[in-house]
Amino acid sequence: MSNARAVESELARIGIDRVLCTGHGICARTLPEAVALDEWGYPILATDAVPPADAKLAVKLCPARALFLR
């Protein structure tokens, strides 16, 4: 239990600014575990907890600057 909590605290939390998002779909490829795309190419979050390194990369590569770290 305490172990699982420790792992969770090491994960970064991501958020999506829905106004800025223009549906490039890059987050779904850089964070395949957490992000799926809807039928128009906009992201659906399965979870907002992702490994920090992956999160940083995804945030850097978002062309619309819509993906952010909480």
Add this chain to the structure above:
Amino acid sequence: MSSELLWYLSRATGVVSIVLLTVVVVIGMVTAGRRRPHADRATIAAGIHRWLSLGMTVFIATHIITAVAEGYVDISWLSVVVPFTSGYETVWIGFGAIAIDLLVTIIVTSLLRHRISERYWRGIHWASYGLWLFAIIHGFALGTADQPILQGITLACGVVGGLAASWRVAVSHADTDRRQEIKSQEWV
């Protein structure tokens, strides 16, 4: 290193720089003017755009350092950043200096993108077109003027970049299109 070797190194890195810069600019235009989401290709494009733009600075830095260090023609360190102060080919080196100033501005604002407003970042990023054009003119006018192959490479970069820019201007905005498309669908 002999002066002659520096001069050739400067030319070679200059030509490589113009090719890499053109690739980065064209991929940027493809991302900005995309027609629909292509998640895989968009991801590769974004990655190349980001890291190639940083990677090409090595070639540009070598191009500049060798051009100044090579002592045969008069290019001062000042003329690298202040346009039209070079003794050698004042106008064309000046165009290169303008391109460098724009490049530094664009890279710094992009690295600090998360700390400045999107509007300013975007406005400054538009200067990439100017940067690319100044670099093409700089390269075409002097660096490769007596070398048909090198001149051809610069010319090809100019044509490719020009075509990409025309496409970018001609396409309607992908997001606007998609909003229209979704709006015209029936509500379920």
